[in-house]
Amino acid sequence: MEFKNDLDLAAYVAAHSVLSGTYKDLDGNVKVMLPSGAGSALDFDQFRKDTNPSITDTNPPVGAxxxxxxxxxxxxxxxxxxxxxxxxxxxxxxxxxxxxxxxxxxxxxxxxxxxxxxxxxxxxxxxxxxxxxxxxxxxxxxxxxxxxxxxxxxxxxxxxxxxxxxxxxxxxxxxxxxxxxxxxxxxxxxxxxxxxxxxxxxxxxxxxxxxxxxxxxxxxxxxxxxxxxxxxxxxQEAVTQLPDTVNLFNGSATGEIALAGATDYFENVMDGIEVTLDDYLYGLNETTRISIDQLGISKVIRIPKNYLIPVNKFKINTKYIELVKTNVNYKVVGVNGGNPKQLNYQEKTNSGSYTDKSGWQYYPSSNISALVKMSQGNIDVDISKGISILASGIWLNRVDTYYSKVIKITPYKN
Known part of the structure; x- marks a missing residue:
């Protein structure tokens, strides 16, 4: 077919062209964009909704x-x-x-x-x-x-x-x-x-x-x-999330720990933080210790971002730590120049006692306590167990408390 000029050619192409396009929506379904209206324009508004919907489109409210x-x-x-x-x-x-x-x-x-x-x-x-x-x-x-x-x-x-x-x-x-x-x-x-x-x-x-x-x-x-x-x-607008390879803390500490790189409201720690504990709970002046495995305490604790609220504090033994409170066998071992005598205990009930080879009896002064406290950009993970001592029928005027140490904190992704 011959055309008198370029304008005729352009008019022919425009008249016989079919403008369309295909794309996949968020569910993977193939959608086709077809011309609409007098100008045969493609419906990019529907394309936007299918590929980058607003919060209202995908997360409708339920009442208030x-x-x-x-x-x-x-x-x-x-x-x-x-x-x-x-x-x-x-x-x-x-x-x-x-x-x-x-x-x-x-x-x-x-x-x-x-x-x-x-x-x-x-x-x-x-x-x-x-x-x-x-x-x-x-x-x-x-x-x-x-x-x-x-x-x-x-x-x-x-x-x-x-x-x-x-x-x-x-x-x-x-x-x-x-x-x-x-x-x-x-x-x-x-x-x-x-x-x-x-x-x-x-x-x-x-x-x-x-x-x-x-x-x-x-x-x-x-x-x-x-x-x-x-x-x-x-x-606010979305913020860049720290990867789980980043150490918010790495070392050995008790009490409140500042999280390096975490924002004040913990917005940038993906789905939450993962706390890794030392292998032991430590006694007075760190002269004695108890293996956390023998106490049934998980070494790694994950705290969801939901609960990372400044000034929030909560007990975590029912949420994130499986604590065995009956039939627990464990031993206290002297370390760092402390008492070298190994004390083997068996906790039969929450009010049971432990007896060492010298006849000293050890009573739990409390169940294992596990508490997390948050402030802006900081966290305190406190896990402890108290033990009272009865020696030769005489109560010693002390309660030994064994407490945890945190050695690493990172973000985590579910």
């Missing part, structure tokens, strides 16, 4: 509970501890905040963050059985995860300060597939927050369940939402 950003990416900042009181699901728990939140909840940055979990109770033919802690899996796509309660409600929960009015309840249901137990009778649990005129907050749990619905004695489980930490929060 919103998803303001990713904690893992450092988009949540300025978390100040307001309460670490664990709520009681059997009654209304009043939380008195540790900081002034303002008479209109206007001194909390963007709002409040709530760390919650599920208290699960097994029921067999109408009889209540074992009670356990069940962690929550937040998944907007509502895909069940084994060993978790899956919900489409954002968890941790984030509620803007402007959503709170005095004496107006704010209820957040944990909608979703839950444990996906396949039972016929199901109700999602919820938790309600009510801001009070004295700037405190009432927290109340409404029980959910999953059971077989048998009228003369159901079998299944009940779910109660427990709130364990409340803090303020603000948002």
């Amino acid at each position: 509970d919103i998803y303001p950003g990713s904690l893992a990416k450092g988009e949540i900042t300025e978390r100040y501890l307001l309460s670490d009181i664990i709520t009681d699901p059997s009654k209304v728990t009043n939380l008195v905040f540790q900081r002034d939140v303002g008479s209109k909840m206007n001194m909390v940055g963007d709002g409040l963050q709530f760390l919650v979990y599920i208290q699960k109770t097994v029921i067999t033919k109408g009889v209540k059985g074992a009670i356990s802690r069940l962690e929550i899996n937040y998944d907007p796509k509502n895909v069940a995860k084994n060993g978790y309660y899956t919900t489409t409600s954002p968890v941790p929960m984030y509620i803007k300060g402007t959503s709170f009015k005095v004496d107006v309840p704010v209820e957040v249901p944990l909608d979703g597939v839950g444990e996906n137990l396949g039972l016929a009778n199901i109700k999602a649990p919820s938790i309600t927050y009510t801001f009070k005129s004295d700037k405190s907050m009432d927290v109340e749990s409404t029980q959910g369940y999953a059971n077989d619905g048998v009228s003369d004695g159901i079998t299944g489980v009940t779910y109660d939402v427990i709130c364990e930490v409340v803090s303020t929060y603000s948002t």
Whole structure:
């Protein structure tokens, strides 16, 4: 085909061209962009939504509970501890905040963050059985995860300060597939927050369940939402995360440890920090020591970023350390010029005693204590055990405390 001039050629090409393009969305599905409108323009707005969706597109709110950003990416900042009181699901728990939140909840940055979990109770033919802690899996796509309660409600929960009015309840249901137990009778649990005129907050749990619905004695489980930490929060742009090869601390220390490279609000430590302990708990002046393996203490502790809140402190023996409290066999060994006599102990019960070859009896003055405390960019991991001594029928006027040392701290990624 011949054309009189270049303009005719260009007009022919334009008239017979089909503008299109293909791409993959976030789920891996191939999508096609086709011309639309009088100008035959490609729909790049749909392309943007499919490949780089906004928070609203992928993390829709559930009532007042919103998803303001990713904690893992450092988009949540300025978390100040307001309460670490664990709520009681059997009654209304009043939380008195540790900081002034303002008479209109206007001194909390963007709002409040709530760390919650599920208290699960097994029921067999109408009889209540074992009670356990069940962690929550937040998944907007509502895909069940084994060993978790899956919900489409954002968890941790984030509620803007402007959503709170005095004496107006704010209820957040944990909608979703839950444990996906396949039972016929199901109700999602919820938790309600009510801001009070004295700037405190009432927290109340409404029980959910999953059971077989048998009228003369159901079998299944009940779910109660427990709130364990409340803090303020603000948002920011994502920050560069430190790799797990970076040592935030490397050495040997007790007490408060400054984390080199960690930001004040721990925004840049990926999913949390991994604490490595010394192989031993050490006694007075480090003259004696006990192997932590023999005490059943894990040498490596992972603390999720959720709990890395300045001024937060919590016992970790039920969350991150498996402590064996019965039938523990261990020995105290003299070191650094200390008593060279090896003392072999067996702890039969929490109130049991230990007897050495000289007839001295050693009693645990307390169970093993494990406590983590945070301040801005610092952490204190304190694990200790007290021992009282009875020698020849006479109590020695002392309690020997064996304490841990931290030798390394790094970020970690799940």
